[in-house]
Amino acid sequence: MGGLVAANMLSKKLGKRHEVMLVEKKTKYEFTPSYLWLMMGWREPLQITRNLSLLTNKDIAYVNGEVLGIDPSNRLVKTTTKNLTYDYLIVALGAELVPEAIPGFSESAHHTYTLEASMKLRENLRTFSGGTIAIGVSTLPFKCPAAPYEAALLLDYYFRERGIRDKVNFQFFTPEPLPMPVAGPAVGNRIRRMLEARGIDFYPNSKLLSVDSPQKEISFEKGENIKFDFLIAVPPHKSPNVVREAGLTNEAGWIPVDKKTLTTRYDDLYAIGDVTAIKLFDGMMLPKAGVFAHAQAEVVAHNIAVDIAGGGERKEFDGKGYCFIEAGSGKAGLASGEFYAEPRVVNIKSPKISRIWHLGKILFEKYWLWRWF
Numbered sequence: 001m002g003g004l005v006a007a008n009m010l011s012k013k014l015g016k017r018h019e020v021m022l023v024e025k026k027t028k029y030e031f032t033p034s035y036l037w038l039m040m041g042w043r044e045p046l047q048i049t050r051n052l053s054l055l056t057n058k059d060i061a062y063v064n065g066e067v068l069g070i071d072p073s074n075r076l077v078k079t080t081t082k083n084l085t086y087d088y089l090i091v092a093l094g095a096e097l098v099p100e101a102i103p104g105f106s107e108s109a110h111h112t113y114t115l116e117a118s119m120k121l122r123e124n125l126r127t128f129s130g131g132t133i134a135i136g137v138s139t140l141p142f143k144c145p146a147a148p149y150e151a152a153l154l155l156d157y158y159f160r161e162r163g164i165r166d167k168v169n170f171q172f173f174t175p176e177p178l179p180m181p182v183a184g185p186a187v188g189n190r191i192r193r194m195l196e197a198r199g200i201d202f203y204p205n206s207k208l209l210s211v212d213s214p215q216k217e218i219s220f221e222k223g224e225n226i227k228f229d230f231l232i233a234v235p236p237h238k239s240p241n242v243v244r245e246a247g248l249t250n251e252a253g254w255i256p257v258d259k260k261t262l263t264t265r266y267d268d269l270y271a272i273g274d275v276t277a278i279k280l281f282d283g284m285m286l287p288k289a290g291v292f293a294h295a296q297a298e299v300v301a302h303n304i305a306v307d308i309a310g311g312g313e314r315k316e317f318d319g320k321g322y323c324f325i326e327a328g329s330g331k332a333g334l335a336s337g338e339f340y341a342e343p344r345v346v347n348i349k350s351p352k353i354s355r356i357w358h359l360g361k362i363l364f365e366k367y368w369l370w371r372w373f
């Protein structure tokens with residue numbers, strides 16, 4: 001998301017006199033918020049993907065290759081396609097999934113964190129006729145703090161629609177003390193109440209340790225177990241190897257950046273989005289979410305364009321963001337936050353979930369896929 005926005009904005013601001021390159025190992029862009037709708041059967045892959053080769057129409061040179069190394073001292077990026085030199089580099093490599101970090105996870109756990117996994121989950125849900133669904137978050141950090149909760153609420157609706165909700169028992173587990181803790185107790189308790197109102201049991205402070213596939217049982221660090229018939233869990237995340245090997249990261253493996261300008265310790269090297277680590281005033285971290293990757297990309301692209309072409313004031317990322325929360329029944333909620341405020345300000349936009357916010361999310365999906373391609 002961040003790379004796509006940054007490349008678009010740079011190309012638009014700088015025109016043909018400068019070269020903007022987007023390096024990406026995939027050939028297609030996938031709109032991740034719609035993975036949940038894929039799971040529900042409300043979208044097909046073609047509706048939420050776009051060929052990255054279309055970016056050449058926007059004067060963006062798309063290099064389809066894997067980044068193998070970043071050498072900031074020599075302003076060099078090594079890829080499987082070619083080696084590239086740069087005047088400015090924006091690292092927007094996101095977070096990688098490492099299901100293998102939890103013993104047994106890959107054999108049993110479904111998830112919505114890739115397009116392929118969302119489709120596989122959808123197929124397997126179709127033949128599920130009842131039993132216990134253990135659903136939740138394996139480890140922290142993970143991208144999109146709302147996504148696993150939305151998945152649970154949507155699946156509650158899915159089984160109601162199929163007329164077998166009474167045969168399905170949901171157990172939601174997470175290492176978090178309450179849903180989306182960075183959004184504060186008002187949002188967290190509201191989501192917890194939404195889960196409980198739908199008969200979804202909630203197990204906070206439960207970090208997944210292992211999955212026993214033959215026994216169909218998950219174990220948590222604090223020593224408790226849950227038996228399951230169907231397992232859905234956010235896989236563990238880590239930063240891409242190349243950013244660690246380039247010496248850009250902190251002890252946790254993420255890239256620390258200036259929270260307003262997104263610069264790293266190299267003046268010509270920026271990092272945005274999920275790959276970064278931005279500490280908030282109380283020690284909590286800025287969540288990994290596309291809304292921030294997007295806003296950061298606009299700031300960095302603007303400032304690079306000012307450096308190169310002059311004109312205009314430099315901008316700063318203000319830590320503001322918003323989040324739609326799908327709740328099933330064609331309804332959603334919306335929360336917005338000022339994450340750099342001290343104390344943080346998070347507003348729930350309306351007292352009730354409503355069709356309007358679900359419609360808002362649909363319009364946003366359409367807008368996004370039109371805007372950047």
Ligand SMILES: Cc1cc2nc3c(=O)[nH]c(=O)nc-3n(C[C@H](O)[C@H](O)[C@H](O)COP(=O)(O)OP(=O)(O)OC[C@H]3O[C@@H](n4cnc5c(N)ncnc54)[C@H](O)[C@@H]3O)c2cc1C
Binds near residue numbers: 032035289
């Ligand atoms: C189910 C789901 C729902 C979500 N819903 C929302 C939502 O509603 N709102 C929201 O704000 N966020 C949402 N997100 C989170 C959002 O998708 C991410 O936070 C966002 O994509 C981060 O943008 P990014 O640019 O940092 O990384 P990404 O968008 O992940 O992009 C990183 C790119 O780098 C590429 N890459 C990685 N390593 C290499 C390499 N070595 N060489 C070449 N290419 C490489 C990857 O293929 C990837 O395309 C959701 C995520 C999921 C999984």
